[in-house]
């Protein structure tokens with residue numbers, strides 16, 4: 456069986472790793488990853504292909520007769536890869552371009568939530584700076600300013616003072632610092648509480664919730680410093696009790712999937728809801744993403760015991776209601792090792808040492824894995840693995856408790872070296888404090 460995975464980060468390496476363990480598929484399995492990274496290149500049965508343009512990917516998938524394609528990141532989804540593949544009769548797991556607007560436009564997403572009664576922060580949308588400034592003065596701080604479009608994690612300003620809020624509006628609407636993405640802004644009420652990620656698979660009508668997870672977005676210990684793509688994650692999220700899980704499904708996920716169906720854009724793919732859980736238990740949606748999170752994928756895949764190919768086949772056939780996912784009872788925790796200068800200007804080209812010396816074990820017993828993100832093989836230097844992006848590796852471990860997983864993840868991370876590596880030392884601290 457041949458499969459195509461689009462993307463090249465830690466999320467895609469984790470998906471590939473899990474696909475390779477699938478029990479229900481015809482062997483040999485061959486997975487193409489576009490463009491992949493050094494980690495995917497080194498997996499048996501995997502070949503990286505240096506393609507990113509949708510017409511080329513489509514041609515490749517046709518020529519190789521891949522059984523189906525899975526899309527990791529949002530950019531190709533928003534650019535319409537699913538529409539293009541489906542138009543040629545190819546199977547692909549992900550939302551259409553229109554459904555991906557849930558992530559690509561904050562204004563679309565907020566209006567959609569209002570139409571379907573999904574709880575979210577009060578908001579208003581502006582194209583004009585004068586009106587935006589006036590609105591800020593009426594509402595006061597703290598307040599949150601969001602660029603409407605995709606801005607690679609740089610589009611949200613949580614303004615503590617009105618000065619910061621006005622400056623953010625000017626940066627987006629007047630000096631156009633985020634280009635088109637910031638040509639329209641959503642200004643929303645500041646919410647307090649604890650953030651959790653809730654990710655599901657959807658087949659257009661039915662939903663299969665994945666294991667819960669929580670990530671650490673800030674660069675520095677104690678959840679301080681600048682926002683990043685994510686410096687670590689753990690699963691499950693102890694905050695999400697069975698009762699809260701049921702409410703999230705009822706108040707957020709079901710209305711979202713039903714709402715898309717009512718609007719004629721049946722949602723297929725992974726759907727990620729970033730949620731704020733208020734101290735009184737109230738749920739509000741901060742954002743929808745039309746893909747899995749990274750590094751949430753790494754910890755979720757580490758705990759998935761079911762065959763991923765089979766789950767994806769059910770999703771593609773519209774039969775997700777006929778299947779359940781089985782999860783390892785043990786928690787998983789992932790620590791991101793990031794490049795020097797991340798998130799602003801990550802340094803590239805540093806040799807990564809220590810990976811080959813880590814203890815190996817058969818795939819079935821594996822209770823840890825080092826997923827690659829921004830890495831590449833330096834062919835000239837005897838196939839050394841070098842850094843090639845902001846987040847470089849995610850050391851992901853299953854443990855009998857979050858604390859044990861954390862300890863082991865750091866023991867492994869200590870054996871891996873590259874110049875200027877940045878790593879938080881406290882991943883999972885909230886879960887550890889919740890449950891000693």
Ligand code: ATP
Pocket residue numbers: 576599601607608609610611613643644645646647650672684729741742744
């Ligand atoms: P991501 O990089 O996760 O895709 P994004 O750039 O699309 O994020 P959001 O997730 O909407 O933006 O916001 C980024 C972060 O800003 C959130 O994780 C949260 O910490 C904070 N945030 C967003 N909206 C609010 C709000 N209304 N109140 C308080 N904090 C908020």
